[in-house]
Amino acid sequence: MKRRRFLTLSATALGGTLIYRLDRGFSVAHAQSSGKIRVPLRFFDEGQALIVAAAAARIFPTDESGPGASEAGVVIYIDRQLASPYGRDRHRYVQEPFEDGVPEQGYQGKTTPREVYRNGIASLGAGFDRLKPEQQDAQLRKIEDGYFFSLLRQHTIEGMFCDPMHGGNADLIGWQLIGYPGPYMSWAQDIDKHNGVALRPKPQSLAQVLGHKTTPWEDES
Amino acid sequence: MKTLPKVDVAIVGGGWTGLLMSKELGARTGLKVAVLERGQPRNRTAYVNGMDELDYAIRLRMMQDTSRETVTFRHSSSDRALPLRQWGSFLPGEGAGGAGEHWQGETPRFFPHIFEMRKRLTERYGAAKLPEGCAIQDWGIRYEELEPYYTRAEHLLGISGLGGADPFEGHRSADFPTPPMKLNHISVLFSDAARALGYHPCPLPSANLSTTFRNPDGVIRPACEYCGFCERFGCMVGAKAQPSNVLLPVIAKQKRVELRTGANVRRIVHKDGKATGVTYFDATGTEFFQPADLVVLSSWTLNNTRLLLLSKIGGPYNPATAQGQVGRNLTHQVMGSVQLLFDKPLNRFMGAGASGVMIGDLDADNFDHGPLDFIGGARVIASSSGARPIANFGAVSSSVTATWGSEWKREAIASFDRIAGIGAIGEHPSYRANYMDLDPRYRDQFGDPLLRMTIDYTDNERKLAAYVSGKLAEIGRKMGASEVLLPDPLGRYDVVRYKGTHIQGGTIMGANPETSALNPWLQHWQMSNLFILGASAMPQNPSGNPTLTLLALTMRTADALVGKYFKHPGPLA
Numbered sequence: 171m172k173r174r175r176f177l178t179l180s181a182t183a184l185g186g187t188l189i190y191r192l193d194r195g196f197s198v199a200h201a202q203s204s205g206k207i208r209v210p211l212r213f214f215d216e217g218q219a220l221i222v223a224a225a226a227a228r229i230f231p232t233d234e235s236g237p238g239a240s241e242a243g244v245v246i247y248i249d250r251q252l253a254s255p256y257g258r259d260r261h262r263y264v265q266e267p268f269e270d271g272v273p274e275q276g277y278q279g280k281t282t283p284r285e286v287y288r289n290g291i292a293s294l295g296a297g298f299d300r301l302k303p304e305q306q307d308a309q310l311r312k313i314e315d316g317y318f319f320s321l322l323r324q325h326t327i328e329g330m331f332c333d334p335m336h337g338g339n340a341d342l343i344g345w346q347l348i349g350y351p352g353p354y355m356s357w358a359q360d361i362d363k364h365n366g367v368a369l370r371p372k373p374q375s376l377a378q379v380l381g382h383k384t385t386p387w388e389d390e391s
Numbered sequence: 392m393k394t395l396p397k398v399d400v401a402i403v404g405g406g407w408t409g410l411l412m413s414k415e416l417g418a419r420t421g422l423k424v425a426v427l428e429r430g431q432p433r434n435r436t437a438y439v440n441g442m443d444e445l446d447y448a449i450r451l452r453m454m455q456d457t458s459r460e461t462v463t464f465r466h467s468s469s470d471r472a473l474p475l476r477q478w479g480s481f482l483p484g485e486g487a488g489g490a491g492e493h494w495q496g497e498t499p500r501f502f503p504h505i506f507e508m509r510k511r512l513t514e515r516y517g518a519a520k521l522p523e524g525c526a527i528q529d530w531g532i533r534y535e536e537l538e539p540y541y542t543r544a545e546h547l548l549g550i551s552g553l554g555g556a557d558p559f560e561g562h563r564s565a566d567f568p569t570p571p572m573k574l575n576h577i578s579v580l581f582s583d584a585a586r587a588l589g590y591h592p593c594p595l596p597s598a599n600l601s602t603t604f605r606n607p608d609g610v611i612r613p614a615c616e617y618c619g620f621c622e623r624f625g626c627m628v629g630a631k632a633q634p635s636n637v638l639l640p641v642i643a644k645q646k647r648v649e650l651r652t653g654a655n656v657r658r659i660v661h662k663d664g665k666a667t668g669v670t671y672f673d674a675t676g677t678e679f680f681q682p683a684d685l686v687v688l689s690s691w692t693l694n695n696t697r698l699l700l701l702s703k704i705g706g707p708y709n710p711a712t713a714q715g716q717v718g719r720n721l722t723h724q725v726m727g728s729v730q731l732l733f734d735k736p737l738n739r740f741m742g743a744g745a746s747g748v749m750i751g752d753l754d755a756d757n758f759d760h761g762p763l764d765f766i767g768g769a770r771v772i773a774s775s776s777g778a779r780p781i782a783n784f785g786a787v788s789s790s791v792t793a794t795w796g797s798e799w800k801r802e803a804i805a806s807f808d809r810i811a812g813i814g815a816i817g818e819h820p821s822y823r824a825n826y827m828d829l830d831p832r833y834r835d836q837f838g839d840p841l842l843r844m845t846i847d848y849t850d851n852e853r854k855l856a857a858y859v860s861g862k863l864a865e866i867g868r869k870m871g872a873s874e875v876l877l878p879d880p881l882g883r884y885d886v887v888r889y890k891g892t893h894i895q896g897g898t899i900m901g902a903n904p905e906t907s908a909l910n911p912w913l914q915h916w917q918m919s920n921l922f923i924l925g926a927s928a929m930p931q932n933p934s935g936n937p938t939l940t941l942l943a944l945t946m947r948t949a950d951a952l953v954g955k956y957f958k959h960p961g962p963l964a
């Protein structure tokens with residue numbers, strides 16, 4: 171039997187409520203201030219997860235402009251996507267022959283997202299997560315024109331701003347960051363108002379809007 | 392193979408046109424009708440849990456599964472085609488309602504010019520004006536013949552709009568059934584700027600519904616909530632007109648009409664020049680023969696063409712000789728949209744697929760092409776379809792070159808709600824070299840050849856896109872944008888970037904059986920008991936969204952079937 175694997179994080183590393191100060195600086199408030207949480211991993215081992223988390227955190231860093239990939243739990247999102255049918259190209263046309271075409275013909279690679287990550291993580295090297303940020307950036311710049319990096323960048327954005335049922339955007343931290351309110355059922359009273367003035371209602375997840383949970387696609391089939 | 396009891400009419404594909412035809416026949420005849428749809432069933436409440444950007448808009452949960460079937464693509468007949476391994480430039484739908492479930496809901500009428508484009512352009516500018524290799528041809532009907540059906544289609548869907556607001560529109564015999572949609576800030580800015588520059592802004596005709604509406608079939612739909620989840624989604628409240636909320640509730644009560652889902656049609660069977668039925672696999676992999684007196688093919692542009700080729704009906708098009716009817720005049724669209732950066736928030740998360748403002752001044756031949764070195768125009772729109780964060784995060788001022796890291800993140804956060812686009816959807820003329828045939832190498836889940844698209848842009852489209860983008864930049868600056876981000880110059884056709892799902896051609900209609908597959912009644916020229924519905928009938932790609940025109944054409948064909956064909960089956964033209 172496969173041993174269950176976990177990513178261990180401090181309780182304040184994920185999510186939280188984003189609070190802006192008058193000087194436009196920010197802080198993140200957490201209900202729980204101490205202790206560890208253990209997130210079960212579906213695809214990565216802990217070493218791989220730490221490398222992907224570190225790379226995502228350089229693409230979308232935690233810095234003076236706010237929280238980033240670490241707080242959103244981007245690596246948890248990516249882990250679940252890769253474990254799902256998407257990760258093994260279940261819905262992609264994979265008939266042979268695989269041949270290189272012109273860019274206008276789209277991605278023609280044979281490797282699945284899972285394989286792309288396995289190879290990409292290996293290319294970053296064991297210990298990537300323990301390098302200094304400048305060293306990590308230098309490593310990433312070497313691969314930024316490659317397919318792994320483009321996939322990682324896209325997945326980082328997805329993990330920042332997806333509905334939290336997918337494992338990213340913990341506590342809606344990504345939506346708080348950009349002022350996106352989530353899937354409200356109606357803006358009929360607001361659509362033609364607030365001209366040029368920010369309307370920023372408290373973000374809500376799909377489960378909060380509906381009043382019940384729904385099953386994300388990665389958890390079906 | 393199991394042979395089923397015969398039906399009067401077998402309809403292949405349960406999208407807008409196939410279901411509309413079945414509803415019309417169910418209401419007006421006693422004929423036994425079977426609609427064969429390869430996807431899943433749907434109903435009015437199918438989408439209540441569906442407001443999830445990732446699953447629907449990014450992973451494309453509602454679209455055809457490319458692992459089972461896709462198409463291949465190359466630029467020219469001397470290139471090697473490769474499969475679209477995932478969707479990109481267009482998004483075919485699947486399941487009851489087809490792509491009509493996940494559309495935006497923009498419903499312009501085509502300009503009268505569109506139906507007689509070759510004749511009118513030649514008269515106005517001379518034949519030498521047409522680009523080299525151009526294959527545009529006239530539809531075989533005029534706008535005036537279609538007008539009553541446009542009106543009927545608008546009332547079926549409850550289209551919201553303002554009659555008379557667009558000076559370029561053809562004559563309309565009735566105003567829109569519902570008033571225009573509400574407009575957001577960006578649409579108002581566009582409208583004011585366009586008017587100041589001498590253009591003629593008007594509200595987008597919309598199937599999203601500005602107010603509660605009861606259609607002539609008694610179907611009641613609520614007003615749009617402007618939630619921002621239209622395109623790539625089914626409507627959560629049923630305001631956006633979809634086959635599942637406009638047609639299926641009526642069809643469900645029609646005892647002689649059966650919608651058979653999970654039925655994947657592989658061939659139209661024919662003998663002695665007449666269709667005798669269709670063969671299909673059901674979801675369990677069992678093959679059936681469904682005999683029918685009349686076959687209606689309504690399985691979307693690409694599959695309409697593919698099924699004709701697989702069934703060996705009509706002559707396959709040969710680009711070397713320009714002979715043959717099936718597969719010719721493949722067109723898509725030409726995009727020239729610009730992005731505008733403002734110094735104020737726009738609240739772009741609110742919106743509806745078709746709430747916005749358009750101008751027709753730069754479209755079709757509504758402006759003088761005499762001094763210009765291209766033909767065609769573009770539909771220009773400022774809309775608020777709801778900006779969701781995964782697809783829209785990341786755009787930054789051109790002064791920022793980073794695409795990841797702290798600087799990019801800071802600028803992208805700052806820009807997220809300050810960037811808006813003005814869309815330009817350009818006409819795509821047909822060319823001799825752009826066509827479809829069967830791919831010699833790649834196959835679908837059943838082992839049948841995939842359809843192969845051979846298509847590229849020419850300098851005509853590149854000049855059109857550059858011209859319109861330049862005009863849009865002027866409007867953008869007038870709107871108060873602090874920066875106008877122009878698109879990359881139009882290069883070659885690609886299947887990666889989304890351009891809209893308005894692929895057209897392949898089984899085109901026309902007045903001449905040598906150069907068209909269908910007569911003006913959408914009846915196959917040679918096989919008179921085969922009718923083909925959908926945008927595969929359009930000889931070239933107008934800028935406007937095709938759905939309303941498809942519905943109008945389908946109603947016209949339904950009238951011809953009921954009024955003439957069923958009384959005396961045979962050629963209508």
